[in-house]
Amino acid sequence: MSGLTVTGAVVRYGDVVAVGDVDLAVAPGEIVALLGASGSGKSSLLRGIAGLEPLVAGQVCWGDDDLTDVAVHKRGFGLMFQDGQLFNHLSVEGNVAYGLYREPKAVRRARVAELLAVVGLSGYGKRRVSELSGGQAQRVALARSLAPRPRLLLLDEPLSALDRNLREHMVGVLGDALRATGTTALYVTHDQDEAFALADRVGVMQAGRLLQVDPPDVLWREPESRAVAGFLGYGPFVAGELSQRLGGPGAAPNELVGIGPAALVPDPTGTALPVIEQRYQRGEVLVDVRLPDGQVGTVRTAEKVPNGDLALTLDPSGCVIVPVSH
Amino acid sequence: MTHSARQGWSLSWGFWAIAVLVPVSFLVVFFAWPVAGLISRGFVIDGVFSLDGLSAVLSSPRTWRIIGQTLALAVAGTLASVLLGVPGAYLLYRTRFRGRAFARALVSVPFVLPTVVVGVAFRSLFGASGPLGWLGLDESFAAIMLALVFFNYSVIVRTVGALWSRLDPRADEAARVLGASPVRVFCTVTLPAIAPAVLSGASLVFLFCATAFGIVMVMGGVGFGTIETEIWYQTTQLLDLPAAAALSIVQLVVVVAALLVAARARTRAEHALRLRGDDTTEQPWRAGRDLVPTLVTALVVLGLLGLPMINLVVRSFITADGWGWRNYALLAGTGEGSITVPVWTAALNSLTIAAQAAALAVLLGALVSLVASRRPRSRRLAGGVRLLDAVFMLPLGVSAVTVGFGFLITLNRPPFDLRSSPILIPIAQAVVALPLVVRTLLPVLRAIDPRQREAAASLGAPPGRVLATIDGALALRGLGLAVGFAFATSLGEFGATSFLARPDHPTLPVVIFRLIGRPGADNFGMALAASVVLAVLTAAVMAAAELVRPKEAEL
Numbered sequence: 001m002s003g004l005t006v007t008g009a010v011v012r013y014g015d016v017v018a019v020g021d022v023d024l025a026v027a028p029g030e031i032v033a034l035l036g037a038s039g040s041g042k043s044s045l046l047r048g049i050a051g052l053e054p055l056v057a058g059q060v061c062w063g064d065d066d067l068t069d070v071a072v073h074k075r076g077f078g079l080m081f082q083d084g085q086l087f088n089h090l091s092v093e094g095n096v097a098y099g100l101y102r103e104p105k106a107v108r109r110a111r112v113a114e115l116l117a118v119v120g121l122s123g124y125g126k127r128r129v130s131e132l133s134g135g136q137a138q139r140v141a142l143a144r145s146l147a148p149r150p151r152l153l154l155l156d157e158p159l160s161a162l163d164r165n166l167r168e169h170m171v172g173v174l175g176d177a178l179r180a181t182g183t184t185a186l187y188v189t190h191d192q193d194e195a196f197a198l199a200d201r202v203g204v205m206q207a208g209r210l211l212q213v214d215p216p217d218v219l220w221r222e223p224e225s226r227a228v229a230g231f232l233g234y235g236p237f238v239a240g241e242l243s244q245r246l247g248g249p250g251a252a253p254n255e256l257v258g259i260g261p262a263a264l265v266p267d268p269t270g271t272a273l274p275v276i277e278q279r280y281q282r283g284e285v286l287v288d289v290r291l292p293d294g295q296v297g298t299v300r301t302a303e304k305v306p307n308g309d310l311a312l313t314l315d316p317s318g319c320v321i322v323p324v325s326h
Numbered sequence: 327m328t329h330s331a332r333q334g335w336s337l338s339w340g341f342w343a344i345a346v347l348v349p350v351s352f353l354v355v356f357f358a359w360p361v362a363g364l365i366s367r368g369f370v371i372d373g374v375f376s377l378d379g380l381s382a383v384l385s386s387p388r389t390w391r392i393i394g395q396t397l398a399l400a401v402a403g404t405l406a407s408v409l410l411g412v413p414g415a416y417l418l419y420r421t422r423f424r425g426r427a428f429a430r431a432l433v434s435v436p437f438v439l440p441t442v443v444v445g446v447a448f449r450s451l452f453g454a455s456g457p458l459g460w461l462g463l464d465e466s467f468a469a470i471m472l473a474l475v476f477f478n479y480s481v482i483v484r485t486v487g488a489l490w491s492r493l494d495p496r497a498d499e500a501a502r503v504l505g506a507s508p509v510r511v512f513c514t515v516t517l518p519a520i521a522p523a524v525l526s527g528a529s530l531v532f533l534f535c536a537t538a539f540g541i542v543m544v545m546g547g548v549g550f551g552t553i554e555t556e557i558w559y560q561t562t563q564l565l566d567l568p569a570a571a572a573l574s575i576v577q578l579v580v581v582v583a584a585l586l587v588a589a590r591a592r593t594r595a596e597h598a599l600r601l602r603g604d605d606t607t608e609q610p611w612r613a614g615r616d617l618v619p620t621l622v623t624a625l626v627v628l629g630l631l632g633l634p635m636i637n638l639v640v641r642s643f644i645t646a647d648g649w650g651w652r653n654y655a656l657l658a659g660t661g662e663g664s665i666t667v668p669v670w671t672a673a674l675n676s677l678t679i680a681a682q683a684a685a686l687a688v689l690l691g692a693l694v695s696l697v698a699s700r701r702p703r704s705r706r707l708a709g710g711v712r713l714l715d716a717v718f719m720l721p722l723g724v725s726a727v728t729v730g731f732g733f734l735i736t737l738n739r740p741p742f743d744l745r746s747s748p749i750l751i752p753i754a755q756a757v758v759a760l761p762l763v764v765r766t767l768l769p770v771l772r773a774i775d776p777r778q779r780e781a782a783a784s785l786g787a788p789p790g791r792v793l794a795t796i797d798g799a800l801a802l803r804g805l806g807l808a809v810g811f812a813f814a815t816s817l818g819e820f821g822a823t824s825f826l827a828r829p830d831h832p833t834l835p836v837v838i839f840r841l842i843g844r845p846g847a848d849n850f851g852m853a854l855a856a857s858v859v860l861a862v863l864t865a866a867v868m869a870a871a872e873l874v875r876p877k878e879a880e881l
Binding site: 050051052054071072073074076077078079081085087089090098099101144145147148154 | 703775777778780781782783784785786787788789791792795796799800803
């Protein structure tokens with residue numbers, strides 16, 4: 001067994017169970033993203049793996065080494081925080097060099113220069129941390145955590161403090177840096193686009209449990225549960241009979257059809273359903289219609305449609321079939 | 327648990343055990359024991375436990391007059407400091423104008439001035455020959471109260487200002503938008519928000535006023551006394567230890583009550599407010615809005631703070647034959663036998679002793695602050711850390727006189743026969759300065775985001791390196807100030823030193839007190855000149871402390 005293995009991990013804050021019995025493996029060189037809403041326990045799991053929160057039960061191993069009781073600084077894991085947590089009393093290069101103190105000075109200098117180049121901040125070494133913009137600060141934080149060549153880099157929502165445009169740009173910077181350095185990484189985020197863009201595999205967490213871990217395309221096409229499908233953006237969930245009536249796939253009685261975000265399409269030959277509301281979003285019109293079972297479905301169109309009924313059909317390729325949850 | 331992890335634990339436990347045990351032992355031997363020793367003298371008469379001493383003191387009308395005077399002085403001094411300090415806090419921390427940094431520095435000077443100097447300055451202002459002598463306030467309640475306000479004004483300005491400057495202004499804006507007038511906004515939104523800081527500052531000021539010794543000794547004359555000066559009087563003049571011990575207990579009750587109020591107010595201040603992190607929310611100065619606070623503050627700075635000090639300096643140059651350096655030239659002598667050593671020798675004594683005291687106080691204070699800034703996961707340990715923090719605030723409240731006299735009667739026999747040891751005064755002064763050092767360093771360490779330490783650990787730094795490069799590097803910023811405070815406090819310390827200083831080895835405050843108590847124009851002139859010297863030394867120390875700020879750390 002090589003890479004990270006987490007077995008039966010439990011993290012508790014007082015009586016609150018933040019992480020309940022999680023198993024997870026990350027292979028060397030792999031980037032795994034953990035996706036979940038706030039309070040789902042993903043950050044607690046990350047802190048547990050880093051050694052910042054004690055595990056009430058379970059194990060954290062790297063290869064054959066049991067790290068469960070090893071102190072944070074001896075694990076050889078790096079951690080990047082949401083707000084960077086740069087050391088304000090040090091310069092940019094002082095920050096990046098922080099984890100390299102055992103190296104000779106020449107090695108340190110070379111490594112700092114190399115890492116600043118990787119994150120696109122060559123020549124920023126002498127700057128004060130307080131002079132950096134939010135995006136630059138996060139790049140320095142990334143360089144700092146990569147500098148000691150951690151065998152695993154843990155990233156705790158590293159981009160969520162940035163605004164959307166910068167975030168999309170930084171996803172690219174981050175992915176390039178991780179792959180250029182061949183870093184094994186566990187990436188926690190609540191942003192699906194970030195997770196899918198960066199990760200080799202994506203895990204979905206809810207209420208302290210890890211529901212499913214799979215490559216992005218598999219996760220998207222074959223969510224194992226209604227919770228995962230719902231988190232990814234599928235919904236509403238309808239019975240097989242109704243789905244077939246609209247032109248979609250059928251499903252067994254103990255299964256439901258999850259309607260994907262683009263699965264309902266206007267079709268003059270399809271079923272007419274009453275329009276409830278229409279609104280613009282990024283150049284498209286989202287039209288809410290009332291499904292025969294009373295739920296609300298959303299259709300994307302280029303233009304606003306007349307009020308009244310809209311004829312539409314359900315595209316089977318945009319739907320998933322999940323078991324009825326208990 | 328793996329072997330290496332266990333070893334790491336025991337190493338860091340060893341460090342923390344030392345960091346707790348060394349300061350605690352110091353406090354027990356050099357504070358708790360002497361104080362307990364003095365108090366127990368009050369209850370043990372001829373080897374038998376007895377409450378006679380306490381009841382005799384508490385049934386004497388003199389005692390109640392003294393207690394009444396102490397409380398009246400403390401309440402009046404606190405109220406005046408708050409009424410004048412809140413507008414000052416607004417002006418200096420909430421508005422922006424040219425020269426504000428200078429104004430802030432100016433306002434903070436009085437707090438570090440030695441009490442004896444302040445007493446002499448006010449006496450030379452209100453005394454019969456002083457420029458305000460016609461008011462007839464010499465040795466009066468009002469004059470002493472003004473001197474206490476002089477001393478404590480900056481405490482309110484700084485405590486309230488520090489919070490006010492970070493208060494989220496959007497609450498005020500929300501109230502304005504809802505139709506509230508500026509006055510209504512201040513009363514219903516701003517005042518409740520800064521109230522915890524006002525309370526916290528006020529209880530500190532109350533504490534300082536209720537335990538004032540040097541100022542009352544110099545300014546009080548025969549008719550006026552506080553619990554503190556009464557303890558001194560009963561022990562040194564009447565040798566009535568039971569009475570002094572009983573008064574110490576009364577003092578302790580007052581102090582503990584004030585500290586409890588301060589602690590509660592602080593807790594609320596830390597939890598309930600929406601602050602804007604490090605961002606200040608100050609606004610440019612506007613005549614229409616800021617006129618009243620500006621006038622009040624200008625009056626305080628020029629009249630109350632400026633006038634006594636300027637008068638002191640000016641009068642130190644007035645001699646029998648007009649202007650000149652004569653008073654300063656006299657400092658090389660002993661004032662025809664009024665004092666035992668030349669003033670310059672006493673000044674040198676003061677500097678040496680203060681340097682030793684400051685070193686001791688900063689070393690111990692740094693250890694206490696390090697421990698008290700931890701946030702252990704275990705509830706019991708967290709309680710221990712809070713207790714440690716509280717315990718090291720005690721010397722702030724227990725009278726320095728009690729400490730000094732306690733030293734004399736407990737540290738005079740084995741195992742600690744230090745009666746004739748020159749280290750006794752620095753130790754006593756370190757006890758007095760320790761709370762100030764902790765109060766300076768602890769907020770700096772507490773302000774460190776715990777995730778900074780986590781980030782360092784995740785970069786492979788062992789606990790020792792985290793301590794040195796995160797806590798240590800940031801504490802350095804407060805260290806200059808802490809050294810300055812400790813040094814300045816020790817330079818001016820009078821309460822404990824007045825008991826412990828040997829006649830042939832007096833400190834500058836002791837010499838000044840002796841000079842001001844002797845008749846004769848030369849003695850008075852020397853007291854003025856020596857006060858200026860002591861004030862300049864203190865100011866120089868604080869200025870140097872402000873200048874020694876660490877530069878940006880390099881690779």
